[in-house]
Amino acid sequence: MSEDAFARHRALLFTVAYEMLSSASDAEDVVQETWLRWAGVDQAEVRDPRAYLVRTVTRQALNRLRTQARRREDYVGEWLPEPLLTSPDVAADLELADSVSMAMLTVLETLGPTERAVFVLREVFETPYEEIAEAIGKSPAAVRQIAHRARDHVAARRPRMPVTTAEQQDAVQRFLTAIRDGDLQGLLNVLAPDVVAVADGGGLVAAARRPIEGAERVAAFLLTGSRAAGDFELQAVWLNGSPAIRIDIGGQLDTAVSVVVENGRINRLYAIRNPNKLAGLDAVTSISRS
DSSP states (O other): OHHHHHHHHHHHHHHHHHHHHSOHHHHHHHHHHHHHHHHTSOGGGOSOHHHHHHHHHHHHHHHHHHHHHHHHTTOOSOOOOOOOBOOGGGGGSHHHHHHHSHHHHHHHTTSOHHHHHHHIIIIITOOOHHHHHHHHTSOHHHHHHHHHHHHHHHHTTSOOSOOOHHHHHHHHHHHHHHHHHTOHHHHHHHEEEEEEEEEEOTTTSOOOSSOEESHHHHHHHHHHHHHHHOSEEEEEEEETTEEEEEEEETTEEEEEEEEEEETTEEEEEEEEOOHHHHTTTTSOOOOOOO
């Protein structure tokens, strides 16, 4: 019975942990820790297994989130979330796709641990304030105030223009064609004039240490890199609920690229090259809000 309840909510628990931690590997660890605690309780005493499990995974994720902050102080170069390979149907749930998008996760990184937990539980999973209060050890009134501040903080920083999946796919395909053809003008046509490219190599592989800004600089950087790569292959994939790009060099996964599209053009490129963050991209990850 306990295993059935845990299995039924496992995708939800992973999604909560991932949105709090921006790391699939850390989220998996937290889910396993939650299972160990679940297996050790008397399920007959648990009136609401889902609430109990969400509360437990939240506490474990909060503990790990606080230690993560210290680790990232020593991170080499730009830090980006760990990408997820997702199925195309995730895009049909607009709120879920938005909540796990690279753009949203980078915004959530600017929140403190408690604010992030409250925002994720309330805005993404519609958890009652009373349950959130129990999970983070604060009063419902305090949780309401934290939720309000976090909501305003995120609203001021998240992408403002709604975009359809079709528009995203079109921009990704134009980008792929331009890179494959070495077409500078075609690349400039699909990049917004104020595009920003951020790369994460973690000090393990070559990557720009700082964001590259402006269409001409970004286009030149991309085309120079593609020529230097030699035997490379580009393909469209689904990362974090949105159309994205996978780059293989010499037959091996080298880079995962997520994009933000506004007005038909790419205005953000997130290139994850840290091999430790690419290890999980060989299989689709199941995520859920229920």
